[in-house]
Amino acid sequence: MTTNNDVAEERRNFLYIATGAAGAIAAGAAVWPLINQMNPSKDVLALSSIEVNLTNIPEGQSAVFLWRGNPIFIRHRTALEIAEAQASDTADDLIDPEADADRVQRPEWLVMSGVCTHLGCVPLDQQGDFGGWFCPCHGSHYDISGRIRKGPAPTNLPIVEYVFLDNTTIRIG
Amino acid sequence: MSSDKKYVPSSPTAKWVEDRLPLMGLIYSSLGSGFSAPRNLNYMWNFGVLAGFMLVVQIVTGIVLAMHYVPHIDFAFDSVQHIRRDVNYGWLLQAIHANGASMFFMVVYVHILRGFYFGSYKSPREILWFLGIIIYLIMMATGFMGYVLPWGQMSFWGAKVITNLFSAFDFIPFIGDGIVEWLWGGFAVGQPTLNRFYSLHYLLPFVLVGVVILHIWALHIPGSTNPLGIDADGPYDKIPFHPYYTAKDAFGLGVFVIFYSIFVFYMPDFLGHPDNYIKADPLITPAHIVPEWYYLPFYAILRAIPDKLLGVIAMFSSILILFALPWLDGARIRSMRFRPLSQFFFWIFVVNTLFLGYLGQLSPDDILVFGWTALTFAQISTFIYFAHFLLIIPLVSRMETTKSVPISIAAAVLDANKKV
Numbered sequence: 001m002t003t004n005n006d007v008a009e010e011r012r013n014f015l016y017i018a019t020g021a022a023g024a025i026a027a028g029a030a031v032w033p034l035i036n037q038m039n040p041s042k043d044v045l046a047l048s049s050i051e052v053n054l055t056n057i058p059e060g061q062s063a064v065f066l067w068r069g070n071p072i073f074i075r076h077r078t079a080l081e082i083a084e085a086q087a088s089d090t091a092d093d094l095i096d097p098e099a100d101a102d103r104v105q106r107p108e109w110l111v112m113s114g115v116c117t118h119l120g121c122v123p124l125d126q127q128g129d130f131g132g133w134f135c136p137c138h139g140s141h142y143d144i145s146g147r148i149r150k151g152p153a154p155t156n157l158p159i160v161e162y163v164f165l166d167n168t169t170i171r172i173g
Numbered sequence: 174m175s176s177d178k179k180y181v182p183s184s185p186t187a188k189w190v191e192d193r194l195p196l197m198g199l200i201y202s203s204l205g206s207g208f209s210a211p212r213n214l215n216y217m218w219n220f221g222v223l224a225g226f227m228l229v230v231q232i233v234t235g236i237v238l239a240m241h242y243v244p245h246i247d248f249a250f251d252s253v254q255h256i257r258r259d260v261n262y263g264w265l266l267q268a269i270h271a272n273g274a275s276m277f278f279m280v281v282y283v284h285i286l287r288g289f290y291f292g293s294y295k296s297p298r299e300i301l302w303f304l305g306i307i308i309y310l311i312m313m314a315t316g317f318m319g320y321v322l323p324w325g326q327m328s329f330w331g332a333k334v335i336t337n338l339f340s341a342f343d344f345i346p347f348i349g350d351g352i353v354e355w356l357w358g359g360f361a362v363g364q365p366t367l368n369r370f371y372s373l374h375y376l377l378p379f380v381l382v383g384v385v386i387l388h389i390w391a392l393h394i395p396g397s398t399n400p401l402g403i404d405a406d407g408p409y410d411k412i413p414f415h416p417y418y419t420a421k422d423a424f425g426l427g428v429f430v431i432f433y434s435i436f437v438f439y440m441p442d443f444l445g446h447p448d449n450y451i452k453a454d455p456l457i458t459p460a461h462i463v464p465e466w467y468y469l470p471f472y473a474i475l476r477a478i479p480d481k482l483l484g485v486i487a488m489f490s491s492i493l494i495l496f497a498l499p500w501l502d503g504a505r506i507r508s509m510r511f512r513p514l515s516q517f518f519f520w521i522f523v524v525n526t527l528f529l530g531y532l533g534q535l536s537p538d539d540i541l542v543f544g545w546t547a548l549t550f551a552q553i554s555t556f557i558y559f560a561h562f563l564l565i566i567p568l569v570s571r572m573e574t575t576k577s578v579p580i581s582i583a584a585a586v587l588d589a590n591k592k593v
Contacts, residue, residue: 069361
């Protein structure tokens with residue numbers, strides 16, 4: 001049989017928990033703006049695309065562009081380099097295996113992020129053991145398709161989103 | 174500590190104040206004649222006071238530098254040059270602050286190693302030791318953010334590499350993906366990053382002051398350890414902090430300030446890196462990124478592990494492992510004076526850590542001897558570092574034959590005097 005006391009105690013426990021839960025939610029809601037203010041602001045998010053004229057990049061050369069504060073590598077690859085990249089599709093030392101064909105829209109144009117996937121340095125062009133890029137910070141070697149072959153970086157240089165507006169212009173972002 | 178004297182106000186005014194706010198009594202019993210310390214403290218016990226002194230120097234010079242510094246990516250670099258060239262005594266204040274960071278770490282490293290050698294982390298001072306590690310971690314964060322502010326090449330790329338460490342945690346659901354962008358406030362280190370680092374660099378030293386007060390509070394419960402590592406027992410083992418240790422600390426401080434001044438006045442850039450005189454450029458990574466000297470051993474540990482996530486975990490673990498030290502060490506005697514084998518391994522540990530620091534500023538591919546690269550040596554040294562904590566300390570501390578410990582501090586001191 002429940003006495004009045006038991007009922008009162010149950011009510012009190014319920015009120016404790018309900019008050020505590022409401023307080024926790026309120027505290028979380030109050031803290032969220034303080035945390036979220038550190039995320040990229042609207043003006044930073046708005047700076048999202050650039051157009052690049054490819055006619056200025058001769059065959060066998062690379063160019064670097066700044067997009068969202070980070071370097072973008074665009075390489076005009078030679079037939080030899082394309083062949084080399086495709087031949088390495090089955091190499092044993094690919095840390096993050098990916099076919100060269102999946103990394104380009106047109107094989108002569110390699111457009112990718114210029115940020116080392118290890119700790120964010122900018123790899124140097126045409127250096128390293130695989131004729132591609134070499135990151136001087138901690139020794140990551142990328143091949144001519146931007147794939148990681150040797151060193152501490154965990155993934156290939158990411159391909160960024162881009163479209164060919166015409167045969168000589170691309171828009172990144 | 175019943176032997177400690179109580180503060181007695183010397184004038185009616187002082188008594189009137191003391192009855193309402195016992196501030197003088199607090200100072201008297203924590204830093205004055207009312208606080209007694211073991212009579213046999215050596216100069217290794219100066220370094221806590223020196224660290225406190227450096228915290229004050231950094232806060233005071235930092236506040237005035239903030240009156241001239243501009244936390245903007247277009248002006249930060251120039252504003253530091255403006256401080257050095259145009260601001261009255263700016264050259265002095267900037268040199269005191271920049272070298273002050275190095276001096277602060279230097280004295281704190283001696284202070285930590287003092288604790289290591291004399292077993293200051295052992296019961297009943299574990300929480301005192303924890304607070305010390307927390308102070309050190311906050312110092313590392315503060316020093317890192319301060320180094321970013323001049324916005325030179327090393328500032329920028331150091332910031333990029335260190336913030337990228339957190340991208341190793343991208344496997345954590347919900348927060349992992351955006352954690353680095355959240356730290357940056359953008360898609361790369363930029364204006365939002367510099368601005369928030371400035372804000373936090375200003376804040377954290379005051380957090381440090383708070384933790385330092387807790388550290389001193391925790392110290393004053395059991396009192397200082399001493400070179401013999403035995404408990405100070407009764408009035409014969411202790412002397413009042415003032416005037417004995419205030420005088421000893423003042424002398425040590427004088428010697429230290431001379432050492433500090435040599436850097437400030439004669440080689441203000443000796444501990445810096447020339448690349449930081451080049452303005453930050455997000456398109457060009459310096460050929461060789463190195464952190465400030467006081468982070469080098471941990472940087473070497475990071476690079477020694479070929480896997481990104483494991484490297485980051487190893488680096489954080491190398492400091493966090495200090496929290497376990499009071500239990501890893503099972504010896505019943507504190508001081509290594511009476512633990513010859515532990516003492517031997519202690520010096521191996523010190524040399525190994527210095528060697529890690531040396532490796533940290535090399536390029537991983539540099540060849541040292543026998544065709545072995547710096548990376549190989551860093552891997553060996555990293556292994557020794559962790560083996561010291563996880564293997565050597567637990568085993569040696571429990572198994573070694575110790576020397577006999579004096580019955581009291583007073584007996585040991587009087588005995589030593591007799592021999593002279």
